[in-house]
Amino acid sequence: MTDIFYENIYYLGPDGSNAQNAMFRFLEICNIKVKNKIPQKTIKSSLDSLINDNNSVCILPIENSIEGIVRETIDNLLKIKDDEIKIRGELSIPIKHLLLSKSNDINTINKIISHPQALAQCSNYLYKNFKNAEIKEVSSTSYAAQKVSNENDKTIAAIANETSAKIFKLNILSSDINDEKDNQTRFYILGRQELNKTIKRKTSIIFSTKNESGALCEVLKIFSKHNINLTYIDSRPSKKKLGEYLFFIEMDGFEIDEKINIALNEIKTYVDFMKVLGSFSIYK
């Protein structure tokens, strides 16, 4: 693999976020050097920064194994008008929740703060161990850890990851407290340039079907006929009318593979809009 140099990489901050962890892993795996690692507050601002920048990449969450697809990512990818910006890679990282506090005694805790998704993903643990504790939602897991670190209160704990424990110097009162043990988040890496290629690749498309009953089925039949394995299918509202949808599909293979090329041509009969979001490498 050759080294690649970029000016900036944009990711969802703040320090200690899962997106920051994914970013470090991506830079390492792909032998990428960047001048600046720039945290962003939203998915939209991450993409906007990339659009206004010529030699950069951004990394965005696309799917969590418990919560499902990240709708904000799909909805914003759809709005990109710059055809050079494509999905160039994907990477999954395990999500492990820990209970963090300034206290080193779990029995002192009567208030727990975290992001709503993290709280939801630990709800059995919380129900069993903290039935009477006050539970409070905050904007991110890393912000929860920061808040616990800033307050001189040994009754409060945050649910956050190991990086946050290190950054904010908190004690780990309990590890791996997710209700479902296989909790992973998958990220897309977006940019103008191709990245190092892996053998296994995927292609993501989004389309709307012509207003005919069964049009989606016709599209799926075409992929089936060419033995193309669909790895994900989801619908998003058109945002125009209740009952009108766009479909997001991921498939194994590259856009320029013969069978995918043929299939994408054949489905044109049944779709009235189609966009290839990218054909990309899968990093492990």
Add this chain to the structure above:
Amino acid sequence: MTDIFYENIYYLGPDGSNAQNAMFRFLEICNIKVKNKIPQKTIKSSLDSLINDNNSVCILPIENSIEGIVRETIDNLLKIKDDEIKIRGELSIPIKHLLLSKSNDINTINKIISHPQALAQCSNYLYKNFKNAEIKEVSSTSYAAQKVSNENDKTIAAIANETSAKIFKLNILSSDINDEKDNQTRFYILGRQELNKTIKRKTSIIFSTKNESGALCEVLKIFSKHNINLTYIDSRPSKKKLGEYLFFIEMDGFEIDEKINIALNEIKTYVDFMKVLGSFSIYK
């Protein structure tokens, strides 16, 4: 239509919520009398209350035309073990956002609070008119209105609906501020008893396919072969492993219609789990 009597109806509160509006509309359309209208804090607690109660109904949001499916509803419907509890009806209501304040001069406003979805749905309006205002997320639109009503501060406004304006005696500074004008939310009515039947009906199912490439396509082909119109298709993570999914499908027609009956039998070859969430009437 005959009158129907129930002990309780459960809905997502608090006072002034869109779910409360939908509930009033449902009771009116279906000639239903209930003893108690009981607001709930979560979708899960609404369903739990219904499960522990023999002669009651509950109303839950299932889809918004901008945001898409309400995942918490699907995930909780899947967990119901009581086979008598089914979806018995659906109802859509328009969602209209207003800017509400104690002030009657829009120029005094420099802080706006609401539920994150409502803020997202008015983002163009906010960008154009309140570029420098502080925007703060709270847990619901009706709570935002209540908070504005409780504070003696003419610089703060809430985004909420007309019912909230009335309940909390706030001035309407701006109406219909949604970026997309056709904003609707669709609700399911759940219970143990059938409701008054409408001519147009739908059936909702959830299933996982056997681990074979193309199994989803085979399922869709069966519906297509029997000319069954699918009105919605969505995937949810199995929550066990990234890349394993459940599929949620809505179709026109009733479970006992011959063609649907046949199709639901035929798809058994390709699914390893299938549940009919309900066959129900559509109220307008």
